[in-house]
Amino acid sequence: MNIKKITADILIIGGGTAGCYAAITLSKISGARTLICEKADIRRSGCLAAGVNALNAYITEGHTPEFYADYAMKDAHGIARYDLLLSMSKRLNSVTAELEKLGLVILKDENGKYVTRGARNIKINGENIKPILADAVNALPNTDVLNRVNITDLAVRGNKIIGAYGIGVEDEAFYVIEAKAVIMAAGGAAGLYRPNNPGFSRHKMWYPPFNTGAGYAMGIRAGAEMTTFEMRFIALRCKDTIAPTGTLAQGVGAEQVNSLGEAYDDKYGHSTSDRVYGTVVENTEGRGPCFLRTEGITPEQEDDLKKAYLNMAPSQTLKWIEEGGPREKNVEIEGTEPYITGGHTASGYWVDINRKTTIDGLYAAGDAAGGAPQKYVTGALAEGEIAAEAAAEYIKSIKAAKIDETDISAHIAEAARFLDKSDKPSFTAEQLEEEMQKVMDEYAGGISANYRYDKARLDAADEKIRRIFELSELLRASDFYELMQIYELRERLTVALSVIAHLGARHETRWHCFAENVDYPGRDDKNFNKFVNSRLVNGKIEIILRDIPKGGASE
């Protein structure tokens, strides 16, 4: 096998939103040799690839960082870290200013002030937000970017990070990377559950299908403490295209209505999870399908909507052109498959105020990091900056360590085993992925189960996912792309097992749909006003309940 050994001071895993901004920060504040390993190409990778339509986290005039942190605490029904939220919120506006300097177009009024969309959003042209970030990164000194290098595992000695392993899908090489510190910015996980469109358009999902939860899986295997995987993110999205709805709801003020034309927004509460729940109940009680009421908007509004969607979810505009626009037809909405993403809910690595994980030298930022929901683009940038500052400080007292040859050999042997073509099984990674998604859907609260689950079904899910994991050992790849598919499947299975364990550990229903536990339908503040965390110890997932640190709206 072609083996490439590389050293860097700081390795950034994932050149997405947080990863790119961490690199930009590092080059400003330190002379560290930085390496970004990105499974795609940083010019169009991760959540920002197609473009985004607004900056959802901004401190608008008359508001404070505390206001934003309080809002996020409330939306999470109290299960979030006020300290993390506040430290992020304090940087939202400075990272926005930096983005504008790099070339992002932000809408301004005649006085040169940003035009807001609600109390926390500002309007942009986000079509080329990723190329803007990538151009800035590609111009940095001391910073190397390896595109098409998929990181598969962390190298940890004692409880200290010393590097990572990866596979080069294009150069068909095995990568061994030694680094003093690592910033995990590989995003969240899509494709754990059977998606909305399980057939030909199976990847027409909201969250990027190429974000497989690799970052979480590596941390779980390395024994890092993870938090709140039970707070799944389920989005309300446009039917079929799974395009975002915020532009319709906040942009033209479209209400959620059922098939009788009744607005049901106020009936179920206004938190993110309540909105999904309302739609599920309207459907199950026979008042579906549900829509966003757009009929009767002006022709100008319709034109602007078509343009706005082209800048972030072009398939929705295509759908309107094929089927008639939002002016003549309300836009049908549906709940998505459950995703795990620390940028919307609180799932991810358990981190301290510096975004340091429980492993020394390993930092997490963006959707990979837990505890701070409602991060969105600017929150991911802010966390990339915080993690970079902390990592730069940390490496000052760290000597480079060599990864043990035995550890390297074991990782290469695993890849070589998957590449050995001699005894291919009768099944493929694709089939096992479909089986995993079916199990998660039916037994662990997916779309077909109306997001509900109970202990008996979770136990069955656990057993079935473990069996799929065993079968995945037998998979064989005929090239490095197929090798990556095997790793992706195993990453998803690893995350799925943690999700199942977390769902089973929260004996209450605090968030409808996100964690709808049929055995415990009510909220239990006495016992569960706590974080559900976990750690893999000797192959077993141990659950740790942690108190909510003081501070914020829930006080």
Added chain:
Amino acid sequence: MSVEIDKSKCVGCGGCKSICPGGLIRMDDNGKAYIKYPRDCWGCASCIKECPARAISLYLGADIGGKGSRMRAEISGDIINWIITKPGGETEEIKINRKESNKY
């Protein structure tokens, strides 16, 4: 959801192959691009915007209500001109200026 690549227009630059976030596009023996994994397309349109020959178009799979229209883009400077061709040959164009913000 997927893309279609018109080999007669493709000039073999490899841009689409290197930009696709899923690594789904490959070059054939004649140096022309093709989508190897059409079912794994996210519909992000990155390849379409990258193609200098306007050879790539997006379509909605029939499983999500697609009716056979194709959407491609012509980019010059800050202007992206999206061109949608319906099955009968009728076209619709929407021009977007990258320097103008979304209204919503």
